[in-house]
Every structure is written in C-alpha cells, then in structure tokens.
Amino acid sequence: MVTSRAHYIHLFEQEAHRLADIDFNYSYWLEVDINSIVYRPVFLSTMEEQFMNTLAKEQIRTLVKFSGADDEDVVKWLCDVDAVFDRAQLQISNKYIAVQSYLIGTAEKWFRHNKSTISDWSTFKLEIIKAYQPSLNQMLLKMKQRRQLPHESVLEYYVDKRQLCSQADPSMSSAMVIHHLTKGLKSTLIPHVIRRRPITPSDFLVMAQEEEKIQLTLNGLSYDTKHPQNIDLNDDNSDDTISMLKRPIHPSSHASNYQPRTTPPPQPLMNSKFVYDRSAHLPPRYGSPNSLTSFTSRQCYECHRFGHIAKYCPNRKNFERGI
Template sequence: MRTLETRSEFNEAIEKTYSSTFANEVAISQPGQRRQGLDETGIRYHNDMMELFEVMDDRMSDSLKVSYLKSGLKLSLKKEVSRKNPQTPSEFIKAAQEEESLDYSMAASMHNMEIQNNETKRITTTTMINSAPIHQNYRYTSYPQRQFQNDGKNYYARTTSSIKQHRPYQYQQQLRYRCNKSGRFARDCWNSKSY
C-alpha cells in the first residue's frame, strides 16, 4: 500500500475505489446516443455533452468531442455547422449559436409578417362592413283616406312598427358582426335583442 501525498492523488484513489463500473459504461455510451432536443438551445446541449465527456474521459481529444457534438446536433443546425467545419468545442458552440440566432430571427420576422398580414385582413374586413351601402327599407302602406282621417292612432302605430322591423342595413350588419361565435361568418350572426 502506498502513501498519498497530494490532494489530487487522494481524489483519484477515492474515485477509483468507489466509482461504479456500470456508471462508467453508461457514461461511455451516452455521448453516442445523446441528441439535441427540438426546443433545446445549442449552449445547453454543448454544456451537457461536455459534462458527459468529462465523466467518460477527461483527456478526450477535441476532434472526438466535436464529432460527438456534430452527430447529436439537431437537423436544422447540422448542415450549417458542419459547413463551418469547427475544430474545437468552442468553435462548435460559436457556429451553433450563430445559426440558432439566425433561425430565431427568421422565425420572429416570419411571425411578425403573419401578424401584420392578419391585422391588414381584419382592418380590410372591418372597413368593408362599415362602408356597406345604407339601405333604408321603410315600408309605407297606403290606407284609404277615410281610415286615415278616422283612425289616426292606429295609423301611427302601424307606421312606427313597420319602421322598427326594417332597420338600416348597416346597423344590422354591425349587430351581426359582433356576435363572436366561433365557426361562423359575420354575415351568419344575428343579434336577437330588439332595440
């Protein structure tokens, strides 16, 4: 039995004595099986893989680390990162982050364009509804002259009820547009309240 003179020798002896061979086997197999998730950032994937490399072999070469990193990279980044041909893990993460930032900026600009397009469609639809021609469909009923002179109250009641039933087109269109029922067009919505 030998004497341990430094702290690092002591740490190595403890690791060798108490580390499980199964844990080492799992650590060796993980880098080959590890894949970057679709929502996982490049820096998180890189850091996780670097931890696995330390557990597996702390003296692993940079070229082998980069090979493992590239093999597990998600497809949207793999082509562009491989094109830049990184030689070290730090070059790899720099290339991956550049591509990720480009992807995120493109996705954000596409999202903004979609929002603007939807806003333009909404404004156009609202303008078309509000600028619809106003049709006043008042129904006038002709009554015999005698009835008009003798029955003034009934004539007024019949005329006003006729006007209430036939509101202007624009007013009806606005009421229909506000129903907010899913799966319906504005023209199919009717407001049941009478004003």
C-alpha cells in the same frame, strides 16, 4: 589602536564561520499543514457579511443529496458540492464533516461501512468515485445517447456533452469531440454547422449559437406572416375624396312587421360596371319593406340628403352651374 585592512578581513572570516556552524531545526516547518491556512474575504460592512452568510446557508440548504442511484452522476455531484462548500468558505476538515449529511440510501450505507478507511475530504472523493463511477462502456453509451432536447439551448447542450466526453476519455481529440457534439445537435442545425467546418470545440459553440439565433429570428418572422394584424376593410374614411356623415336612423314604427332587406356582398369595381339606380336616391315610401334602412346611412355633403354620396349626387350638375 589602528585597525588595518588585513585585521578587518580576519574578523569577517571569523564571523562567517560562526554563523555557518548554526544548525536550524526544519522539523517544525514540515509539521505545519498548509491546508489550515484559510483566506477569508474582507467585507466592507456588517450588512455585506450577513448577506454573504445568508447566501451561503441558502446554497448549502438547497444542495442535492446523493443516493448512489444508477441515473446519478457522482462526478458532477462532487463538483457541485465542492463549489458550494467553497462559496460557503468551509475548511477542508469541515467539508468532510458536512458532506456526510448529504448521503442517503445506499451511499450512506457505503460510507458507514468504509468510514474507518476514509479519514479526510480528499480520500472521500477518491473512494466515492471508485465506488459509484460508471464503467467505461456505460459512460460511452451515455455520451452517445446525449442529444439536444427540443427546447434546450446550444450552450446548455454543449456544456453537458463536453463533460460527458471528458469523463469517457479525458484525452479525447478535438476532432472527436466535435464529431460527438455535431452528432447530438438538432437536425436543423447540423447542416449549417458542418458547412462552416469548425476546428475546435470553441469554434463549434460559436457557430452553433449563431445558427441558433438565425433560426429563432426566422421562426419569429414566419409567425408574424402567419398571424397578420387585423385590418378593417370597411373603413370608409380611407378614401379622402369621399366625405360622409354617419347618423343613426331609427326605423319607422309602421315597418315593424317587415324584416330588413339583406344586400348582396359588394362586387369588385374592376370586374363590374356601376349601374346607377335612380330609385335609390328617391325618398322612401312609408309602409313598404324597402323603407327600412340600416342604422347608419351615408349623407351627401352637396345636397345634404341621405342615401347617396356627393360623387353620385343627382343634383351635382345644378350645384356646379351655381343654381
């Protein structure tokens, strides 16, 4: 049987009408909860999986509990809790069950009283924020009073102050954010940041960190200047023209009744003339107070005698003549 082109077109139209009459039931797909789909990471080894599980347990164990006190920030606490639960790969239903263990004090009493109207994690977050979020005036006052602490870095102060600005006014302009950031900055950084005129909060952070590093460097240099290294000013080896030997000389037993003579402090050579003392180069007389010398004495390398150096040797001329 030969099938013509018109017959093929007729068969195609019949099949199209048949498929168009099929009715699909979409109620099943609408009942599927997309929140039940959890994407878990693929671990390369069992040890890696055990390490991640141990890390998640440690973070959950050290999570701060919320009591509803006036000095606690419920928004920040919720962000921390949600981040830890996400790292622990908890499902939405398990987050709602786990967070109940981190409520203490008045917050725990509040949850027990309103548990009948709080059925899931999303509702819990909305209701606890409504119950414990401070008023607008309190948030504005806290934002204005937030200042950079003496030993606090610019980055830590910036992150905290930006969060307070967002809580007080989510639509706050960049100019107002920079105004509040600058007002709470350290007094030593404010003039330098204002002079550079930041346009965005990100520019403020970069400029403030640069000025902070410069001041830390300057403080380190000033500390080195105030605390110089100890320099030995009595080092006789610094002069290459003077060669000497230092040998210990024990005092004579006959001079045990005498005290060693104290020598006056040396005078600057530029302000006084050297006076040659011939008696200093003569052998000491035993039994006199001046016979005691220090435990270290200078020796001349020309005549090999003690008590003077080669520059002031009385026999230097004889050695120069070859006698």
